[in-house]
Amino acid sequence: MEQIDIINKLNNIFREVMDNEDIVITPESSANDIEEWDSLTHVQLIIAIEKSFNIRFKSSEIRNWKNVGEMIEAIQNKF
């Protein structure tokens, strides 16, 4: 899966989970850039991404993401 496809799909997940249609993510986006991205919405993100891409993350992966780029990398590693 190409990075661009992943990021588009991720963007939709972010908008849905954060309930904010204006969110535009880039690989550099982190929790500091997106107001609604806190520890609770982070859990929702993980679950939504797992469902949407039909993958399962390891604990070590979800604990260490610093930004969207690392999320994308983790997703790509599953394919």
Added chain:
Amino acid sequence: MDNITFQSLKKNLKKDYSSLNKIKIAILGDSATQMYAQAIKGYGYELGINFEIFEADYDQIELQTYNSQSELYEFNPEYVIIFYCTNKIQKKFGESHLTKKPLFAKEFTNKIENIYQTITTQIKCKILLFNFAEIDDAVFGNFSNKTNFSFIYQLRMINFELMNLAQKFKNLFIIDINKLQATYGLNFITNNKIYINTNLFFSIDFLPIIAKNSIDIIQSINGKFKKCIILDLDNTLWGGIIGDDGIENIEIGDLGIGKAFSELQLWIKQLKERGIIIAVCSKNDENIAKEPFEKHPDMILRLDDIAVFVANWNNKADNIRYIQQILNIGFDSMVFLDDNPFERNIVRTNINDISIPELPEDPAEYLNYLRTLNLFETASFTEADEQRTMQYQEEAKRNIEQQQFTNEADFLKSLNMIATVEMFNSFNTPRVSQLTQRSNQFNLRTIRYTEQEIQEIAKNKDYITLALSLKDKYGDYGLICLIIMKKQQNNTLFIDTWIMSCRVLKREMEQFTLNQIVEIAKQNGYSKIIGEYISTPKNSMVANHYLNLGFEQVNNQWQLEISKYAERNCYIMKT
């Protein structure tokens, strides 16, 4: 329920709650409860409730309980939800010394009892306590059942002992997560990866279900629960069409998929036993529709189980309105079961508030689906509940007879009504409390009382209480009216509570009751009686109650001078 997700509940949080009915709840948990609290708040919006929630910091159940200055007590909630999660007590069990393990359940339930006592002495509230999801710790295998050193043994004992505690304490209710686990499975209700990393026990998909299940209890305590189930017949209660297929060919019992219908009927029969009223609403000729109930050997429901039987070719919305008139209960306390989506839609568009489950197409799935809806949550059960069907059947007979009288007084005279008047006592306390919990329409001030509170009022010399029962030639209504009066200064009695069952409307029971009130007030040397009407969305029928009875309005209250009182006429004799 089907289209409610955690995401949709979270969206509700941004909506306007200001006009909704407020209920204060506190949530105490030994794991992270933020999402559960969000789900409760969001679900409240669906039901028109503004839950004002105090969520204690993580793992503060005991701290909040044993510190009398705690935020919990300052918040003063109506409900306290306490959630100990299985994983946490499993850890405690694992760390406890081997010799202590057989005592684990006892020690834990003692702790719970202590927490319950401490909180309920400090504030007036109800406690909703989670029981425990079962986990297989795989330490002893199946042998867990043969030794009280096993976690499984101790966990099941806790769940069992919590039921005993709930029976012992009127204000303790169990949120039965174990029951939900039986339906959904442990791997659905919790996600161990999320729990390990965040301390959130419930999975996201389970949150709407557990939120609804918790709120169901609160709703039923607040008098919002189902009292009646209305049944279609063909392809709902049996397979096939009685008018076409005939009594030999309908599927019930061993024939075809009859087992599915037999299971459903057995479930409904048990609902009837615990006081749910059963009515039939079917497009059929009445004699044909009744035939299976009378003659089919495999039918579980029989005619005497059905309080109101309506089979004709009128539209179902009209028929359900007729059933509602006879039963005199709100549409929001009724459930309508029909396999036909067209009929369901007609009723749904014509009658607001009635619950109409979207039955699956396959009858084999009816019952499991209905069970997941938890339609019949209740906050009380008395043995008198079982007799309700008979009482409503009697009521149907009265209605039919009444139509033959042109003169209301002649009809009332013909009923030979006899009333019994008692003070509250240990025999009628459960029913009295139940009436205060359940009555919404003929209820002047809508104050809810627990059994314990009723017992205290009965003993208190500042109160005068009346419990009135009525019977007539058709049968016994049982205890249908209660009065709580409180002594005020200047020889004045204040009517704190006046509740009457709607089943005895238009029997002149109000006049009879007022005669009793005045008589007992006089005997006790009072000269004035004050009444008050507190408006709720449901009690407008008694807005003019005191006016109609000849009270005079003084400010926002109603006043009756006993010296000017002339006994009211009525056709009710006193035993």
